[in-house]
Amino acid sequence: MSERLQTTDVAASDADLLGQTAIAVRAAGSALHERFGGVVRYQSREELMRALADNDDTALDILRPRLTRLRPDAGWVEDELDGGALPPGEWWVVDPAEGNVNHLHALPEWAVTATLVRENHPVLTAVHLPLTGETYTALTGAGAYLDGRPLHVSQTTDLGLSIVATSQARPDEDEKVVRRVGSSITAMLFDALVVRTAVPATLHLLNVAAGRIDAFWQFAGARADLLPGALLVTEAGGQTSDAEGRPWTPQSESFLAAAPGVHAEAVATLSR
Secondary structure, X not given: OEEEOOOOOOOOOHHHHHHHHHHHHHHHHHHHHHHOOOOOOOOOHHHHHHHHHHHHHHHHHHHHHHHXXXXXXXXXXXXXXXXXXXXXXXXXXXXXXXXXXXXXXXXXXXXXXEEEEEOOEEEEEEEEEOOXXXXXXXXXOOEEEEOOEXXXXXOOOOHHHOEEEEOOOOOOOOHHHHHHHHHHHXXXXXXXXXXEEOOOHHHHHHHHHOOOOOEEEEEOOOHHHHHHHHHHHHHOOOEEEOOOOOOOOOOOOEEEEEOHHHHHHHHHHHOO
């Protein structure tokens, strides 16, 4: 579900807006950090969903008013698991607790993300990792950065020497998608050096942008877990497409982000 929000504040330039967006995700991350520690126990799906919602609400109480003030006419994507194209105009695509289940299990792989999408293209993104204090940012045409330091994808040209990664898009995925994920992992185990499988997708994509791993792929997907990383990887010099090598859009049924030197090999492996 998506809804549009209205306020009367004046919108900032994209560069200024990115700086303010980074401040907002850091503030939300700090609030989630205070909630992080022991494993949160739950005995039913209902208890799990309440615990996830509590984390989301903690971050959204900070993010939503701040981002709305920054871009008053932009729409707001309410559900981070939504996929597909957005209506025309500008939209905030936010994942208030990317890797929320990890947070509940006292695992370190989680983040706060906020991306401004304009006419279905990500314009700017800020991703904050509260446990490390790192903030990744990207602005279309201006590069990708980690705390102000430029990011560059790896120079690897051999998939056989590459670390690659994948992630599941959401719980209760369609059986056809699950089987496709399984066969793709098997194919990559033959062709790549190391295969990593974990959630959330955004953290793998940060590593592709930073040159730490060489490729990431996912079948199905949600806007909130792919758009931030897609912009970061592209601005860091990487390539994005679907798994067959066609241009990726939020409507695509698969996603691939890779260093240019291994992109074609990765497509060939995933297409087997």
